[in-house]
Amino acid sequence: MRWFWIDHFVEFETGRTAAAVKNVSLAEEHLHDHFLGFAVMPSSLVIEGLAQTGGLLVGEHYQFNERVVLAKVSRASFHFMARPGDSLTYQATMQDINENGAMVAGTSHMGDRLQAEIDLVFAHLPSRENDERELFDPADFLAMLRLLRLYDVGRQSDGSPLTIPAHLLQAEQAMEAATDLN
Amino acid sequence: MTNEDVFSKVQTALVDALGVDDDEVTPEATMVGDLGAESIDFLDIVFRLEKSFDIKIPRGELFPEDILTNAEYVEDGKINDEGLAKLKEKLPFFDLSEFERNPVVQNFANILTVSDICRYVESKIGANQA
Numbered sequence: 001m002r003w004f005w006i007d008h009f010v011e012f013e014t015g016r017t018a019a020a021v022k023n024v025s026l027a028e029e030h031l032h033d034h035f036l037g038f039a040v041m042p043s044s045l046v047i048e049g050l051a052q053t054g055g056l057l058v059g060e061h062y063q064f065n066e067r068v069v070l071a072k073v074s075r076a077s078f079h080f081m082a083r084p085g086d087s088l089t090y091q092a093t094m095q096d097i098n099e100n101g102a103m104v105a106g107t108s109h110m111g112d113r114l115q116a117e118i119d120l121v122f123a124h125l126p127s128r129e130n131d132e133r134e135l136f137d138p139a140d141f142l143a144m145l146r147l148l149r150l151y152d153v154g155r156q157s158d159g160s161p162l163t164i165p166a167h168l169l170q171a172e173q174a175m176e177a178a179t180d181l182n
Numbered sequence: 183m184t185n186e187d188v189f190s191k192v193q194t195a196l197v198d199a200l201g202v203d204d205d206e207v208t209p210e211a212t213m214v215g216d217l218g219a220e221s222i223d224f225l226d227i228v229f230r231l232e233k234s235f236d237i238k239i240p241r242g243e244l245f246p247e248d249i250l251t252n253a254e255y256v257e258d259g260k261i262n263d264e265g266l267a268k269l270k271e272k273l274p275f276f277d278l279s280e281f282e283r284n285p286v287v288q289n290f291a292n293i294l295t296v297s298d299i300c301r302y303v304e305s306k307i308g309a310n311q312a
Contacts, residue, residue, distance in 0.1 A: 071222045103229045121226045
């Protein structure tokens with residue numbers, strides 16, 4: 001089981017903006033007991049979904065070579081609660097990015113209705129000697145990006161398709177080769 | 183830009199980043215003790231200052247973690263003379279006299295005031311205009 005709080009990307013322009021869809025379903029267990037008898041999408045998980053949308057926008061800017069972590073939720077206001085059957089679109093817009101981290105402004109919409117406004121700060125974990133551990137296995141990570149259709153919709157700023165970083169492709173090929181051997 | 187303009191913009195950045203009220207952000211207020219800034223807030227503050235003043239703040243310049251965590255400059259949790267000299271060289275805009283009396287690493291963040299931030303920004307703007 002994975003911690004997925006977006007279903008897939010619908011828009012992704014490198015270094016600028018990303019949009020992802022989250023379909024809220026009563027099949028999700030967390031809706032059953034958050035408020036007993038009143039099923040709503042917990043606001044904290046809307047923040048998590050926007051953090052995933054924005055975090056991948058931040059990570060992609062440096063070809064996923066930086067270790068990106070959510071450092072701070074600067075602002076979160078919610079205008080109504082999302083309920084089972086609702087489809088939310090999370091839009092993350094890059095405000096600033098440098099070697100230390102990034103600031104992202106986010107919104108959640110249901111159709112034309114603004115559901116939430118969430119501003120996030122991400123940090124790039126500094127690399128330390130003898131500690132180059134990855135946050136994710138690169139082959140698994142690429143599988144996740146494919147699942148989220150990032151490279152189906154991803155575009156460079158000139159409109160050309162986004163390319164998959166070589167280090168992720170190599171990890172995927174190495175994993176496939178190892179699987180074949182087994 | 184006058185010193186009042188700098189203070190006003192720094193105040194806005196700190197109000198937005200730390201969720202404090204305008205009147206809490208006085209020149210004498212300490213970042214950690216009075217305004218409740220945590221280490222990760224400094225990243226947020228740096229972004230806001232860069233944007234507001236159109237300056238570039240390199241990693242470790244406003245908060246010199248590279249000196250404060252360097253075994254060469256830290257002995258038994260205190261900054262040694264060499265480290266203090268390095269801090270003064272790197273942070274000429276900070277008033278370190280209070281810190282020098284008892285240079286415990288953990289105290290460093292506590293002595294940083296809103297005035298120090300303003301002086302830092304003024305030095306950056308001055309460098310840009312030079």
